[in-house]
Amino acid sequence: NAGVTQTPKFRVLKTGQSMTLLCAQDMNHEYMYWYRQDPGMGLRLIHYSVGEGTTAKGEVPDGYNVSRLKKQNFLLGLESAAPSQTSVYFCASTVGQGLEQYFGPGTRLTVT
Amino acid sequence: QQQVKQSPQSLIVQKGGISIINCAYENTAFDYFPWYQQFPGKGPALLIAIRPDVSEKKEGRFTISFNKSAKQFSLHIMDSQPGDSATYFCAAGGGGGADGLTFGKGTHLIIQP
Numbered sequence: 001n002a003g004v005t006q007t008p009k010f011r012v013l014k015t016g017q018s019m020t021l022l023c024a025q026d027m028n029h030e031y032m033y034w035y036r037q038d039p040g041m042g043l044r045l046i047h048y049s050v051g052e053g054t055t056a057k058g059e060v061p062d063g064y065n066v067s068r069l070k071k072q073n074f075l076l077g078l079e080s081a082a083p084s085q086t087s088v089y090f091c092a093s094t095v096g097q098g099l100e101q102y103f104g105p106g107t108r109l110t111v112t
Numbered sequence: 113q114q115q116v117k118q119s120p121q122s123l124i125v126q127k128g129g130i131s132i133i134n135c136a137y138e139n140t141a142f143d144y145f146p147w148y149q150q151f152p153g154k155g156p157a158l159l160i161a162i163r164p165d166v167s168e169k170k171e172g173r174f175t176i177s178f179n180k181s182a183k184q185f186s187l188h189i190m191d192s193q194p195g196d197s198a199t200y201f202c203a204a205g206g207g208g209g210a211d212g213l214t215f216g217k218g219t220h221l222i223i224q225p
Contacts, residue, residue: 004155033212040121042201042215043156058211090155098144098206101213103155 002026004104006091012110013081021076021107023091031094032074033058033101034066036087043090049074081111116204118216126224131189133219135202138183144206146213147176147187150199159200160187192223 007022023032030051035043045058047066055066063085065077074093078085088108092101117136125131137145146161162169162176162185169176175188189196199220203213 035212035215040217042118042217043213044215045212048212056211092155092212100146100158100161103148103157105155106153 004091004093004102006089006104006107008107009105010108012112013078014112015082017081018077018079019081019109020078021089021091021109023074023076023093023104024072025074025091025093025102026072027093027095027102028071029093029095029102030071031097032068033092033094034064034074034076035090035092036060037090037106038087046076046089081109083111085109086111116202116214116216118202118219120219121217122220122222124222124224125189125192127192127194129192129223131192131196131221131223132186133200133202133221134184134186135204135216136182136184137204137214139204139214140183142204142206142214144204144213145176145178145185146203146205147174148201148203148215150201150218156201189221192221194223194225197221197223 004025033048034046049068052071067075088106091104094101147159148156149159150156160174173190178185199218202216205213
């Protein structure tokens with residue numbers, strides 16, 4: 001039981017490049033989330049999903065897209081990376097709202 | 113915008129002392145208040161959580177105090193140990209919304225030996 005895993009762990013992009021971050025969970029959770037963490041800002045919600053095939057915007061969705069084609073996977077895409085997207089990205093999942101969220105180990109992204 | 117305000121930003125406590133971190137929220141619909149602990153290079157992990165039907169919850173050395181009328185809650189770490197040195201985040205969520213948790217900005221706690 002691996003819990004929540006994220007791929008890759010580190011990535012450096014040039015401005016304008018695109019990439020996809022993969023989140024996978026093996027706990028059969030319905031809800032999945034993408035957060036970004038910046039120094040002194042806490043964690044801010046980018047997008048979330050309440051089940052396979054569903055997605056919704058969070059607090060800071062601009063510049064990101066997501067997909068949930070399979071229940072266990074939640075993908076976060078950056079179509080044209082910008083330096084402001086330099087951050088640590090965390091994926092989380094939970095069995096239901098108002099219950100414990102399990103976080104992955106994070107992806108550290110640098111955009112130059 | 114829903115907010116959770118956390119203080120202090122950083123805290124230094126002597127080993128064996130009590131660490132206290134405070135949070136205040138605005139949205140009265142919130143009904144789930146967790147505290148997360150994060151070590152460098154790791155993801156946040158749930159430490160303890162409370163719901164508004166109780167005023168206090170204790171798990172080992174960690175206690176949450178909750179004041180519904182003031183819309184405030186706090187984390188107390190008794191007999192603080194160097195291994196408790198980490199960043200702590202309060203959060204709020206639930207209330208029928210599926211849109212994740214609203215986090216405070218974090219407290220960097222250092223326990224001095």
